[in-house]
Amino acid sequence: MVLCLFHKLTVGFAVLGVINGVFTQETFRVAAQDDFIMVHQKEASTRIHLNKMSRLFKAGDVSGDGLLDRGEFLQLMQNQEVRIWLSSMGLEAGDEVALFEYLDKDEDGNVSAEELIKGVGCLKGAARSLDLIMCLNKLDELHESIKAVHPEIVKGDPLRGPFFTSRWGPAGPFASRRSL
Numbered sequence: 001m002v003l004c005l006f007h008k009l010t011v012g013f014a015v016l017g018v019i020n021g022v023f024t025q026e027t028f029r030v031a032a033q034d035d036f037i038m039v040h041q042k043e044a045s046t047r048i049h050l051n052k053m054s055r056l057f058k059a060g061d062v063s064g065d066g067l068l069d070r071g072e073f074l075q076l077m078q079n080q081e082v083r084i085w086l087s088s089m090g091l092e093a094g095d096e097v098a099l100f101e102y103l104d105k106d107e108d109g110n111v112s113a114e115e116l117i118k119g120v121g122c123l124k125g126a127a128r129s130l131d132l133i134m135c136l137n138k139l140d141e142l143h144e145s146i147k148a149v150h151p152e153i154v155k156g157d158p159l160r161g162p163f164f165t166s167r168w169g170p171a172g173p174f175a176s177r178r179s180l
Contacts, residue, residue: 053117067110073100090124098134
């Protein structure tokens with residue numbers, strides 16, 4: 001009798017645990033898709049990023065002039081704790097000089113707090129790799145240089161490039177359908 005009662009209680013609690021788990025999982029799934037919750041999470045994430053980067057900037061601004069020069073930045077990046085801290089936030093800073101050049105948007109040789117906050121925010125996004133972003137910057141510089149020398153290159157299909165040709169011609173494979 002006691003054994004039967006114990007068995008029914010064990011099975012009953014197991015079933016309740018499974019049902020509770022299913023409800024909890026469904027609640028989290030719905031919450032993850034709720035726009036209101038997603039907006040608040042993004043706002044909180046942005047505030048946290050702003051606070052962290054402000055603290056990093058204050059720690060690196062040894063001169064107190066409100067700017068990080070190259071020396072201050074490189075000295076800050078030599079600190080192993082700072083590197084680990086940035087790595088934990090998803091920013092692998094392998095090349096400090098390249099990172100400084102990327103963050104220095106106005107190319108004045110200094111990084112302001114705003115440049116640091118925006119730049120690191122970009123590196124933490126979908127395109128996190130500093131190498132990729134540096135390549136895109138260099139590509140933009142190269143494109144501008146080529147446009148200055150050869151302005152006729154600007155003409156052409158902006159999505160496929162100025163020299164795009166295919167077996168269907170410049171209009172593409174669906175040219176006859178577009179005219180219908």
